[in-house]
Amino acid sequence: MSTMSISSDEVNFLVYRYLQESGFQHSAYTFGIESHIAQSNINGGIVPPAALLAIVQKGVKYTEAEIMLGEDGVDQRMMESLSLIDAVMPDIVTTRQQALQQQTQQSGTVSKGSSGLIKQEQEANGEENSTTAGSTVTSGINYSSNLTSGTTTEPMDVDSSIEIPANKATVLRGHESEVFICAWNPTQDLLASGSGDSTARIWDMNDNSTTQLPNQLVLRHCIQKGGTEVPSNKDVTSLDWNCDGKFLATGSYDGYARIWTTEGRLASTLGQHKGPIFALKWNKEGNYILSAGVDKTTIIWDAKTGQCTQQFSFHLAPALDVDWQSNNSFASCSTDQCIHVCKLHVDKPIKSFQGHTNEVNAIKWDPTGTLLASCSDDMTLKIWSMKQDNCVHDLQAHSKEIYTIKWSPTGKGTANPNMNSILASASFDSTVRLWDVDRGACIHTLTKHTEPVYSVAFSPDGKFLASGSFDKCVHIWSTQNGQLVHSYKGTGGIFEVCWNSRGDKVGASASDGSVFVLDLRKL
Template sequence: FSHSAFTFGIESHISQSNINGTLVPPAALISILQKGLQYVEAEISINEDGTVFDGRPIESLSLIDAVMPDVVQTRQQAFREKLAQQQAAAAAAAAAAAAAAAAATTAAPAAVSQQNPPKNGEATVNGEENGAHAINNHSKPMEIDGDVEIPPSKATVLRGHESEVFICAWNPVSDLLASGSGDSTARIWNLNENSNGGSTQLVLRHCIREGGHDVPSNKDVTSLDWNSDGTLLATGSYDGFARIWTEDGNLASTLGQHKGPIFALKWNKKGNYILSAGVDKTTIIWDAHTGEAKQQFPFHSERSCPLMETCVYYSQAFISFLFFFFKPLTLLQNEVNAIKWDPSGMLLASCSDDMTLKIWSMKQDTCVHDLQAHSKEIYTIKWSPTGPATSNPNSSIMLASASFDSTVRLWDVERGVCIHTLTKHQEPVYSVAFSPDGKYLASGSFDKCVHIWNTQSGSLVHSYRGTGGIFEVCWNARGDKVGASASDGSVCVLDLRK
């Protein structure tokens, strides 16, 4: 990475540039590259006469493929052949329809008001399709239930961070919201109504020891997690240290055994162990009381770190390791962005840059469902807090997927079908979160919007536009407030009470 950055800087003469780097938004280069790929893909999909191939590409272009003339020409030819097949099929369907209409005119009219059932592959009202894994490329925008805009009086904007706020998480027992930022601090915001009006903040400065003194690490806070009773907050940092803080902002322990940045950490359900994962290809289980590293798992693949982001199922951490690493899952062809256990701990969902969402069972090596509907990378996934082993056992379990194609999809896990496609966002969606009762879903996108959806109808019920791209959304324990962290250093809290 250092060599690549040096080469890029030298060849681009960046030192001679008068561009103010502070004005360049996060992920600007990635956004430009994505738009370039979109342009090439669009160019491939359009025929010489202006007609457009109506279908999902077999696979997305890579950066290398996009600049290879032979690859582009091959894709264009394949699309043109498929377009010809589409046109032939459409002509045949039109002829059949004309014949059927002619036959209908000679028959007595009967039951003309009867609703025709959807044909195989056609979307129903909810966007569900008869084909188990069919793809709906013509999802209609969700209906808006009246005025959904959240008024300023119901939105609290918290400012104090001096850089992007990557993560946020509510305390599970009180209205304390923790946030982690690129300014090398985490903050605990007190949003309890009895806190003398307004919100107060505790600044958790991440420091390292140098020359016998504590100095700011100047590294991003990359992850954070509250223990189950809300008394301790664990944070992971790009400086390679995990830290444990009390709810009143005091540093309780510093955990230092990783040899590189930490990108994920989780408490177990009992609150006596913490699991951390780093780019040093190791995962460590820590004793939360003593700060001792109890066990360290070395992995030999550079892809271990992304996979470890969410692989802990509370007290069943060891099951996760045994299943995922000692019983390797197959068919993971591209970069895996997230994995999540369902509430029962029996199913594991994974999402990838190959635009697929896979569901795995503890009982077999191959995936239970291979769900393909998104047209770009799937960045994250979340299970609903419903079904067996939850406080909402009478509601069916769902899975939400958020993608760089600007959509969120809700999946019926048992049948392996998409039940809703949520299409109001205009930029990549980085975060989704279910309300505690599973009736609502919050989504946050780099279009600066937080949307709240009804999971049963798929309708948009609340919407808020902030001042920065949204990295993370989360619900408080009562389900009446949503927190969101943003790229401009702000944290917003949306009060959904009427």
């Protein structure tokens, strides 16, 4: 039997993946750069979720088996499970071996046969169930909770009357790794998804689809190597449809942005960033694409020609998010804790906001482009106005990092001018909060999730909010009273939730490679 070996590149890749799956996105990006993940030849598409934890778990199991196997090769009595820390401490292992031997001698019985050991080896080899990343370690050491069955789900802690049964959801299988993002086409029911398997996919969820399972188009992200086209083996990190739904833009860890047609044809490759792209957005008119990357820059691209129109280099660290204010002005945020507002053909930022004390994870303009909301690892939300330097509101209520934010599509300056502006925030403290921005007050705290919340999305009419968490649940809430309306539990941690343009379908993407659609008309 050949000896198993593992290279430092492979260890680095598994650590990088673990950081991603656990929600430490920025740490993962930094670690990936410092350990030169992009230069390794590892195909991320074939690495299963929770691979590092599975290997660690196997190591602990084999250490337990080693302890229980006496010098005569006979399985000793069962012992309590080792923790990971125990397993790497020789003194602990020796002490337990001696204790087991003493127990065996005192009882005078030895278990003949090896069924217990075989079962342990089966568990260690993952033969009982496939494993997927099911939760995030937020504090302390809790390894076993990250390995949960990918084929069964535990009952939810919600009223059964609001729980959506499995047969009411359409589960879309095809991705071979985590699915980080998903987005509906604005004009028809095409759901796009982007994954760590270096593909994006377009799923046809239109009602007139003739096949039982929805058709999927696979958009393979390839790079030129030695004169031939090969898979990039890098994560698809972001995607966005243009205003009329004719084109899909994707951003990748390979440093390229790409434009695709709804038929899955590659229309343009945008290559100017020197490193991974973290965020990417079309402007409303659809003539420009905006991207942000680890190279500390943001770029405005001409969507027709695929050429870089202007590159902005004002951040001192990786740019994490961007959002258009108008068709030619935008805001960007960074791990440097700064926010810059820039304008096409203007050489310097037209406004800069400082006030956060940690990485700024996401920024969003309100529907009118008047107020800018930002959220940070410093656990605060801040509201900014172009009319002043200091923030309008400093909203402090979350007890952990705030991962993302979304404005309600209704509010001042929209079709409902009498309604106050509402903002939703998703945090690693497992809660979602709804804020009345005009008053600077939290109006609802949504507390049914039990793990970090990665995504929130308002329905088009603003009456409902969907949230997705690493507890595998998608919850749908009433924004008027904060009550839970529907819940669905999938098979992996939820990275993204999104509504279709009519507001009757919710899409979600998960850490186990699944994408699913909840058709609210069937409920």
